[in-house]
Amino acid sequence: MMKKRIVKTEEKPSTSSEARGAARDRKKGGAQHHWLSKRGVLALIVVLTLGTFSLVKLPELIQHFVYVHRIRVPFFIDLQQPADFSLNHTINMYLTSEEGISFGVWQTVPASLWKEAQGKDLAWYHKSLGDGRPVFIYFHGNTGTRAAPHRVGVAKILSTLDYHVLVPEYRGFGDSTGEPTEDGLTTDALFLYNWVKARSGNSLVVIWGHSLGTAVSTNTAAKLIEMGVVFDGVILEGAFSTAGQKLTMHPFTWYYWKFPGMGYLFPEPWAENKLVFATHENLKKMRCPILFLHSEDDHVVPIEIADQLYEVAVKAQNTERVKLVKFDGSKGYLHNGLYRDPKLPDVIKNFVTSL
Numbered sequence: 001m002m003k004k005r006i007v008k009t010e011e012k013p014s015t016s017s018e019a020r021g022a023a024r025d026r027k028k029g030g031a032q033h034h035w036l037s038k039r040g041v042l043a044l045i046v047v048l049t050l051g052t053f054s055l056v057k058l059p060e061l062i063q064h065f066v067y068v069h070r071i072r073v074p075f076f077i078d079l080q081q082p083a084d085f086s087l088n089h090t091i092n093m094y095l096t097s098e099e100g101i102s103f104g105v106w107q108t109v110p111a112s113l114w115k116e117a118q119g120k121d122l123a124w125y126h127k128s129l130g131d132g133r134p135v136f137i138y139f140h141g142n143t144g145t146r147a148a149p150h151r152v153g154v155a156k157i158l159s160t161l162d163y164h165v166l167v168p169e170y171r172g173f174g175d176s177t178g179e180p181t182e183d184g185l186t187t188d189a190l191f192l193y194n195w196v197k198a199r200s201g202n203s204l205v206v207i208w209g210h211s212l213g214t215a216v217s218t219n220t221a222a223k224l225i226e227m228g229v230v231f232d233g234v235i236l237e238g239a240f241s242t243a244g245q246k247l248t249m250h251p252f253t254w255y256y257w258k259f260p261g262m263g264y265l266f267p268e269p270w271a272e273n274k275l276v277f278a279t280h281e282n283l284k285k286m287r288c289p290i291l292f293l294h295s296e297d298d299h300v301v302p303i304e305i306a307d308q309l310y311e312v313a314v315k316a317q318n319t320e321r322v323k324l325v326k327f328d329g330s331k332g333y334l335h336n337g338l339y340r341d342p343k344l345p346d347v348i349k350n351f352v353t354s355l
């Protein structure tokens with residue numbers, strides 16, 4: 001099921017200083033470099049134009065616009081070296097959710113184990129999941145990898161609270177194989193959940209979804225409910241909704257709004273593009289404690305959406321089990337930054353204690 005992947009030699013330079021050195025060397029090219037970059041721009045225009053037409057012909061390519069999974073931010077990183085991001089008690093691994101799909105996961109142990117964790121292997125890390133401490137699974141948003149600073153930031157908070165954290169990379173993202181589809185992402189999430197449950201004994205297993213990850217989380221919850229399984233608790237940060245919204249208004253296409261022809265590229269409603277993300281419907285079915293976290297100045301998903309989703313969830317359960325914590329718009333957290341709030345650790349701790 002699991003393997004350590006061999007480092008490919010043609011991979012990007014593993015340190016940013018190496019990368020900078022290479023960039024300096026390239027600059028020496030002078031005039032020739034200038035000419036090349038003109039050619040590069042021309043080639044880019046041709047590729048973009050052709051790309052636009054094939055997108056109309058091949059709607060499945062729309063997935064690239066929704067998931068933006070091939071944009072690896074930050075660049076020049078080695079996802080096999082989580083310690084580079086100062087999570088020195090983290091190990092990298094790969095899981096296989098179905099044939100041909102190998103996805104990366106970072107497992108961070110509680111901070112109190114950091115010394116003990118030095119030099120330990122996968123077996124030690126996996127065994128630690130059964131030590132009785134709560135385990136979090138963090139499903140990240142679209143664009144980039146598990147190394148993005150706001151994702152590492154959440155993992156650090158949870159580890160400092162002395163919880164275990166697993167941060168998977170969906171299929172097609174980062175160093176994971178395959179292509180992202182809504183069903184595929186749910187399959188990976190479900191697989192990881194079951195994988196954790198097989199190792200975590202009676203410990204709490206809490207799900208944290210951010211942005212696209214909130215849809216993955218509620219999709220997974222809905223799937224599990226069909227099998228009679230209920231999550232212990234779910235945190236939904238920056239949750240979005242597709243109910244009653246046009247695809248062109250969708251948070252994951254915001255990046256492309258500035259390009260002309262959006263209406264032409266996305267003429268179909270959601271479901272016909274194989275994107276459902278039925279968070280509304282999922283929330284009606286869910287029966288676990290839910291904590292919504294949303295910043296009032298979220299520019300990708302307006303705060304009103306959080307209010308609407310909260311209402312749906314409260315109606316399905318009650319105000320005891322469903323909470324919404326808003327973060328002051330003056331703090332400038334926007335869509336990704338609320339992990340920086342000094343009050344967040346207490347909010348999380350209280351939620352976990354309530355489970």
Ligand SMILES: *[C@@H]1O[C@H](CO)[C@@H](O)[C@H](O)[C@H]1NC(C)=O
Nearest residue numbers: 086087088089111112114159
């Ligand atoms: C490793 O992580 C722990 C806890 O997060 C931190 O206190 C410690 O300073 C780190 N050690 C090193 C050598 O970076």
